Every structure is written in C-alpha cells, then in structure tokens.
Amino acid sequence: MKKAYSIFLVLMLAVGILAACGPDREEGAGGNEGSNADGAKPEKLVVWEDTDRSVALEPAVKAFEEEHGIKVEFKEYGMAEDMRNQIRLDGPAGKGPDVLTLPHDQIGMLAEEGTIQEISVEQSVLDTFTESSIQAQTYDGKLYGLPKATETPVFIYNKELMSEAPATMDEVYEFSKDFTDGKKFGFIALWDNFYHAYAVIGGMGGYVFGEKDGALQSDDLGINNEGAVAGAEYIQKWYKEGLFPKGVIGESGGSAQDGLFNEGKLASVQNGPWAFQGYMDAGIDIGATPMPKLPNGEPMTTFMGVKGWHVSAYTENKEWSTKLVEFLTNYDNAKIRFETTKEIPPVKELIEDPIIADDEYSNAVAVQSQYAIPMPNIPEMAEVWGPMATALQTLATNKAEPKEAMDEAAKTIQTNIETNHSK
Template identity: 50%
Template sequence: MNNKKFSKNILGLALTAAFCSPIAMAQQSLLVWEDIQKSFGNEEAVEAFEKQHDVKVEVLEMPYGGQVESLRMDGPAGTGPDVILIPHDQIGGAVIQGLLAPVKVDKSVTDSFSKSSIDALTYNGVLYGLPKSVETVFMVYNKDMIPELPETLDEIFELSKTLRQEDKYGLLAKWDELYYTYGILNGMGGDVFGKKEDGSYDSNNILLNTPGAVEGAKYIQKFYESKVFPTGIIGNNGLNAIDSLFTSGKAAIVQTGPWALQPYKEAGINYGVAPLPKLPSGEQMGSFMGVKSYSISTFSKNKSLAQEFITFVNNYDNAKRRFELTGEVPAVTKLVDDPVIKNDPGASAVALQSIHATSMPSIPEMNEVWGPANSALQLIATSKQDAKSALNSAVESINMQIEANHAMMGQ
C-alpha cells in the first residue's frame, strides 16, 4: 500500500508539474507572412483574434511573389510561417511540392466568397486557401481629355488615330504581354488551355494558336503598325512609359489595374475608371483575374488555429476594413453592394470587370506559358513575325517545356 501511495503521489506531482510548467502554460502562437506594406490593413483584426483566442499572432511582411520559394526553405527548417499569402496561380506548383495544407471550412464560409475566387484556390478538387483580395485590369481615362470611355475597342482605335494628329495618344496598353492581351485572344476564340470532361485544365491542349487567337493577335498588331501605340511601351520599361505618358496628360486612356490609381491621383489626374470595352464581335472584353490567397503551410503545427485565423480576417467586417485601409478589393460577395465598394471607382470597376474575368490557371504547367507567349506577342508587336507563325512557335515551345518539366507528374 505504501508503494501504491508513493506511486500516486509521484504521479500527482508529475501531472501538477506538467500543467504548471512554462512549456505547458505557454501561449499558442501563429506566424503569418503578409505582403510588403500591407500588414496595417489587418492590424485591428489581428488584435481582435488574439483576444478571442488568447494567442499571439506575429505578422511578418515578405515579398508577395516569393513566399512559396521562401517556404520551401524555411518550412522544413522549422522557421517557416503557419499562414502565407500567395498568388493563386502558384497554388498548383506549391501543392505538388507538398508545401500547402488543405483548407476544410463550412460551406457557409466558401459561399461568402465569389465562386471564381474559390475556384481559383482549388486544385484537383481540393481547396488550398481563402481569398484575401481579387484584382483584374480595367480602363482608366483622363476626363479632361475625353468625357467618357468609348463603348468599343474599334471606337477607341479611331479616337487614338485622331489624337495622334494632335501629337497625343488615345489608348496605351501593354499588349506585348499575355496578362494584358488575354481578353482579346480569348474573346476572339483562343485560350491558354482546353478543358477536360471534368472541367479541369488540359495541359496537352494549348489553344493560343487557334484561328480565333490568331485573329486576336492580328487585331492587336494593328495598334502597333498604325503607330497609335508608341514603340517605347514594348518590353521591360513599357509600364513605366505608359504611366509617364498618362500622368503627363499625353494619353487619354490606359489599360491598367488598381495598383495604378494612387499614383494617378497623386499626379493630379482627373481620371475615370471603367470596365474593359466591347470587342469587334460585340462581346465584352474579358481579362485575367488574380486572387491573393491566405494559405496554410504543411509544416504548421497549428493548422486548425491557422484556419480559424484566415477565416476570421476574411469575414465581412474585417475584409471591409482592410479595403478601407489598403484599397485591396475583397472577394466577399456581399461587399460588392456595400457603399464603401460601390462608391469607389476602382473597386467598382474591379467588381464589374470580374464578372467577365477568368482566373489565371493555377496548374503548374502555366509557368511554362508566360515566357513563350510574351515572346510571341513582342514579335507580333514589333512586326518581326506574323501572328500565325509567332503563335505556332510559342505553342510548340510551351508543349516542349511542359513535356520536359512536367512529364513525371503525369499531368
């Protein structure tokens, strides 16, 4: 009996020590990687989450596009985050590398976001994040040069020719890059990938050189050949040249995104914002849509808490407050009709254009598309190659790169 009592006393002391030790009583914590100069948008939400869950949330700003690369190194080393912020088109590659954990939330949570944004964060039928914000391109026009945006691209082309006679420019657009030209190529019958019967992308069926895509490329080419586009907007410095011409009052219209509005405002431009115009077919011009995803690291030891965090910071109130502070347009469906979004020209344009937008494919093979496609568009823009030949070469190059870099994946 004495031995039993002694054993019980030892057990009791051990349990007491376990519950009272610094390790057992330590507060839970989360490490969140956020975009550069954007963490202030979530400060109030983070503070509220910490109080509700008695946790410590450390937010570290990291370059947005490079977080997956950093996670690849820091995750296995045990120094990585619980939550990362990544572009949705990097999700497929990150999943294949074993870097992201699935997100399993109630249907009421996923239903609160636009379907296109949730689809963008879904890979092989599994959800790997919740959308922080969406962005897509639209038109910005100088109200002191034109009272409103013409309804069609054909009208914009004619306006551009007229303004060139006054040594000014009409439309300026970075149409030597697929991101900006997708709406034209797709609207005229092209696309990046075909679809399988289940709706998933078929990386063996590249549609960038279909007859419709070729017609779209020819349409783009005439803006360059007729000199309504300056040669300086081709290549790496093109966006800077476009912004410079617009902010100096020498261009009436630019195709850009929400990131450009603050600089235009600071430059004192009296601008208006509108969705993209109609194509020659009469169809509304579409665009690529990007989604910023709060995703959970596979290496996180607090996945359940991390999931609660990304759900909380993206609810109606917190997403609205973040927009007020940062201008990032949320994917929360009900916020589209909120006056804070509805009365903001940039946010309203994103919301309206998103109706016609297509999420950039998030399969790993998309990485092989950008380089060849952009090279082909530059050849077309500079008239160094005809549209059909340039696009045929691009598709051939894309297929070769997919075969070389993704054949082992069985895609």
C-alpha cells in the same frame, strides 16, 4: 516481480483506453475549442503578411485573439518571391508560419512541392466569395486557401482628354484614329505582354489551358485556336496602324506608357488598380471603368490575380490555422482591408456594399473581375510567358503573321511542358 509489472502495464493501458472513449472536453466560447484534430488549442499562431499590408491584418488579429484566446504573431515579407523562398527555409526547420499569404498563381507549384496544404471549409463559407476567386484558390480539384484580395486591369482615362469612357473598343479605335498624332495618343495597352494581351485573346475565344472535372489540362492548349488568332490579328492592327508608339514594347513599355499618361499625352490606358495612385499623384484627373467591349460584342477577358491566405504544410495546428484563415477573410475583416489598403476582397456582400459600389475606381475593378479569369495556377503556366512574349513582340514589330506567331508559340510551349513537367 515481472508478472506483477506486466499486470500493472495492462491495467494502465485499460485506463488509457477508457479515457480515450470518454466525452470530449467542454467547448469554449469559440464553439470548437477542444475539438482540434491537431491536438489542444495552441498558445500561438504565426502569420506572414505582404509588405506594408499589416495595417489591415492587425485589427483582425486582435479580434481573433480576443475571441479565441490564441496569441497571433505576424511578420511581413515581400510577395511572392521573398515569402516563397523564406518558407522553404524556415518551414522544414520548424520556424515558419502557420498561415501565409500568396498570389494564386503560386499555388500549384507550392502544393506540388508540399509547402502548403489542402484545407476544408463549409460550403456556406465558400458561398461568401465570388466563384472565380474560389476557382483561383483551387488546384487539381482541391482547395488550398481562401481569397483576401483581387485585382485585374481596367480602362483608365484622363477626363480632360476624354470626356467619357467609351463603351466599346470600336469607339476607342475611332477616338484614337482622330486623336493620335505621333506626340499624343488616344489609347495604349501593353499587348506585347501576355498578361495584358490575354484580355483580347481570351475575349475573342482563345484560352490557355482547357479544363476537365475542375482541373486545368496542360495538354489542351488554346492559344492558337481560331479565336486566339483573331485576337492576335486585332492586337497587330493597333501596332500596324501606328496607334501605339514604338517605344511601348518590352520591359520598358510600362514606364513609357505611364510617362505619357502622367505628362497628359495619353488619353486612356488598359492598366491595373496599382496604377491609380501614381496617376493621381501626377495631377491627372482620372476616370475608371470596366474594359470596353471587343468588336465581337464580348467583354474583354482580363487575367485576374487573387491573393489568398494559405495554411503551411509544416504547421502543427492545421485546424486552428484554417479557422484563422476563415476569420481573416470574413465580411468584417474584408471590409477593414478595403478601408485601410484599398485592396478589393472578392466577398460578394462587400462588392455590393456602397463602400465599393459607389467608388468609381474600386467598382471598375469589381465589375471587370466578373468577366476576368484567374491566371492559371498550375506549374506548367511557367512555360507560357516566354514564348507568348516572343510571339506578341513579333506581332508588335510586324515580323510575323498572327497565325504563324501563335502556332510557333503553342509548339514551343507544348515542347517545354513535355520536357520540364513529364510525370
């Protein structure tokens, strides 16, 4: 009896091996059904979207369902803290998403902790996006998502106070010298905040982390090199000469700046596309252009933020999740996103489309993005913001010289990196 049972098991094993060696299932209309390395085509995929952005996601999801026969459910969570905290809870419990959206500066941290995973797409897919936006989705030389929208600060001005946008910061400076009287101001930028100040520091030749073989190097700091110090000197000049009001410093600076602009007491600002609607709602006739060139003749190197679509490390459907990410970011769905949310997808063909090229505000962001760099997405970037805010605020209040302030910031950042990120 035992011998017969053993023969039966051997025969069953042989049948299994022959079946495994047989031809794949016939592909369906989608082109790759049945070839999913993760197993059979799933019945459902789950997507987590940013709050109030599902208006752009819904038509894309419907089209994907019709093309591939896979149900796609979506939920909205606040970006990025709410979503980040929620996937840490739901992912390990098997209740998380297959695909989620994140700001690119979260990628390094979430990749390191194993919350999102590397994806692989054809070069033809990568080529549809701007180079900088793909760079933003890359960490340690690996691709962790595809970009869905980009934003960066631009030059915004009140057309009643400034007839046309200056081409250079020298022109902005001269205008401000004539226009500013302590009650009204020609130009304000939140240059005590490193996010905004980097436009000057980077444009003058500074940098945060050096790069080698496509990976950022946390032991190569450039925030106190010669160019960075020159940028700091330029920033301090505006504060020293009283061209920026004293109240536009620290956490309340943004509100003070917007208040002056909305009251018609401020001719121009450096601010992001998130400010457009508020200024319009205040009745200001605004114009927008890329940032004027710096005194060294170089464009301002603003920080760029890129929102992307990512594949959860907890999904059981990596291949189909990746297909969904590709689908959500293609030209047609990127165009729908712009039309419904005014978010600007970094799809090269779409940027050249009249829908963006002929839109003054969106075009300003798209053009400035060509000079922008993605905020560093490695975990060590967390150690940069605090020391740089301290350095810039000492410059704004004239409590330190530029080189002294930048050297101290670099020293603190490096110490914190060595303490908190040693491997």
